[in-house]
Amino acid sequence: MHSGVVIRLDSASCIVRCDGLDLRCALPGKWRLTRRSQTRPIAVGDRVRLSLQPTGEGALEGIEPRRAGKLSRRAASERGLEQVVAANVDQLVAVAAAADPPLNRGLLERLLVSAEHGEMGAVVCLNKADLAQPGQLDGLLAVYRRLGYAALAASAVTGDGVDGLRGVLRDKTSVVAGPSGVGKSALLNAVQPGLALRVGDVSAATGKGRHTTSAVSLVPLDIGGYVVDTPGIREFALYDLERDELMHCFPEMRELFGQCRFADCSHTHEPDCAVIAAVGAGRIDPGRYESYCRIYESLPAADPAKAARR
Ligand SMILES: Nc1nc2c(ncn2[C@@H]2O[C@H](COP(=O)(O)OP(=O)(O)OP(=O)(O)O)[C@@H](O)[C@H]2O)c(=O)[nH]1
Ligand SMILES: [Mg+2]
Ligand SMILES: [Zn+2]
Incomplete structure (x- = not known):
């Protein structure tokens, strides 16, 4: 058994770099079942196990667990699946x-x-x-x-x-x-x-x-x-991000978490909002704040089930 990293992917196969060789491997159809919430079962950067075929191709045997960072x-x-x-x-x-x-x-x-x-x-x-x-x-x-x-x-x-x-x-x-x-x-x-x-x-x-x-x-x-x-993108729809999580993706805002009058403050219009105050005081860049508000509008409202798990 060998291991390697996926360096390229197309619809039915991928190229895996393994011991300095680039091997084409077919994507096993049953792998579709392993990550159903994703458009593809593997992504570029995934580590995989494979065996060598007499044809010179590789046969995928398994995917290593992913580390943080995708x-x-x-x-x-x-259907809005996750595209890694x-x-x-x-x-x-x-x-x-x-x-x-x-x-x-x-x-x-x-x-x-x-x-x-x-x-x-x-x-x-x-x-x-x-x-x-x-x-x-x-x-x-x-x-x-x-x-x-x-x-x-x-x-x-x-x-x-x-x-x-x-x-x-x-x-x-x-x-x-x-x-x-x-x-x-x-x-x-x-x-x-x-x-x-x-x-x-x-x-x-x-x-x-x-x-x-x-x-x-x-x-x-x-x-x-x-x-x-990567190929150029025109727009970028965020996956699995809800409105109440967005401030935590802005380093200058997450440090103000818990300091607004309302616990469920959206930071877009509320009175006594620590974020809006920081924008007014020049401590948050207005362009960054405008982006926050735009992205906020584009995101779905919080899913209570997910909020409860946090
Ligand atoms: N003036 C100038 N032109 C540049 C510079 N970098 C790239 N270009 C030109 O911009 C054009 C696009 O460059 P690419 O490297 O193909 O752009 P890309 O971001 O990879 O584009 P996609 O692959 O379509 O996503 C080419 O004509 C480059 O010569 C730069 O620093 N200055
Ligand atoms: Mg390019
Ligand atoms: Zn607020």
Whole structure:
């Protein structure tokens, strides 16, 4: 019996890296029963046991339990099941571009919330710094650094910030996510020349990326660690997160837990709300608070059964 890590996944099979070899393995149909709440029984990053077939393929025998750290989203189709983008990861690198496409703050915040909810670290990487106005990125970087996130500006074109990104990725398993066309693959190619991940053209007509990366893939880094490149996302629906849990995914808000007048305060409009007071006093960034309110509106109300289990 051998063991390996899933580095790529398609509808009926996956590629497992095992003892330096990349083996194709069919997905056993009965595995569908093992994780019924998820769109797929395994994800990139999962550790699996397998045996070698005479055909040169692998046969999957079992899945190792996952450790903390997964990036999940709510699948748009398939009845809102959990779609695990990557499992067994240490940190999320949320990438946005200074321009082209324009910086999507809301998506960035949703990714950070999903990192908190998925129990992993988070890094903010603002790419295309070569296209930024002077000073444009400094305020935003400071916002995230104050919260304890690593935050860096980078440019895959000029190479600025790439050393910093390398330092952040070294010896960790990271999943890189963000909108299409922000330069996720280009940054990883800069981190490790020779990686040869496909990089696309941003369509001049719309300024929108064209989804150059089409599948999630995990690649080992020469500097140590692994990185998961993902296809660009337009929106990110949070999985299994309810309204009353949201403040705990905002580091600057969770420290105010229990300090509002009402125990069930939503922190969106109530009197004597510690969060609203902190926004007014300039201790919470208004953009972060606006994201909180938007995400709050998009989430389902608390499920009493789940609340009772907590
Ligand atoms: N000016 C500038 N262009 C960049 C930079 N990084 C990437 N690009 C360009 O942006 C376009 C998109 O880059 P990709 O790396 O394919 O973007 P991606 O985020 O991987 O996109 P998807 O795979 O579709 O999700 C390419 O034309 C790159 O050459 C940068 O730092 N500055
Ligand atoms: Mg890409
Ligand atoms: Zn409140």
